[in-house]
Amino acid sequence: MNKFIVLLFAFTCVFACKSPEARKPETVKTGSFIEESAIRNKKLYEAEEKAIETYIKAQTNEEFKASEFGFWFSQDSLVSVNNSKLPEFSDIVNFDYSISTLNGQVIYSASELKNRNYAMDQEELFTGLREGLKLMKAGETYTFIFPSQKAYGYYGDENKIGRNTPIISQVTVNSITKKQ
Template structure:
């Protein structure tokens, strides 16, 4: 009995002092979903850019400008005043706009979005319009060509605008009210 107790103790010391080994993963995950999503978005972006190029070449009388934020625009009415303010963070912008698809079909007329007030960067607004308003001065009307990722994206507006729909928006800024924050 003494020998077996000694043998058990020696075996316990041998196995108890073993260093831990790293376990192998059960399954290996790949980035295939991400890769497919990136490829799908590249194709969508190229398709939308081709549509924009077609619209811009058909309307060559307008001087289209590319924004730093990934959309195109031109001025219908431009304010020549160099001192006219553009909105800053917290300013209240009163504006109206219409939305069309790329074929020119009216989705939302100006009556739906007339004399709206937006506090710059403090309220929700789709990305393209939020960035577009930052470029405008009071009294200006600008037509924007928004790719789907700058418009309502994958989800749409859950009403009239579906998934991945690029938009044309004609926006008029009526007034900009500066706030004390600036």
């Protein structure tokens, strides 16, 4: 039995002193999901842009302009109240708006959405509308066409607006109260 213990001890010492071997790295393909997602998003954007261009061409009574923010707008009425200025950070903007699809189906009417007060850039509001309000003065009415990434994006509003849905919003700014 002693010989067995000595032999086991010697065997352990010999193999315990072996230096560690480096493991070979596994081959992992990274970025494939991101690349596929980018391709899918480009196709989605192109399809939305084509649908928006078709809608704009069909509107003979309105002239839409592309904004630097990535959406289109038409100035329906330019009646400024008291020569008001554009809203600035923390100004309170009182406005009414409605939301519809590109085919004209009303998603939310102005009466459903109700009159709203919004503190510029201090409250939650979907990106396109937040940027669109920056272009408007009190008393003006604009029609905006927002691609899905400027509207409710991938998730929609989890109620009536589906995912990746471009929308049309008619917005009227009633008043702008300057910050104190």
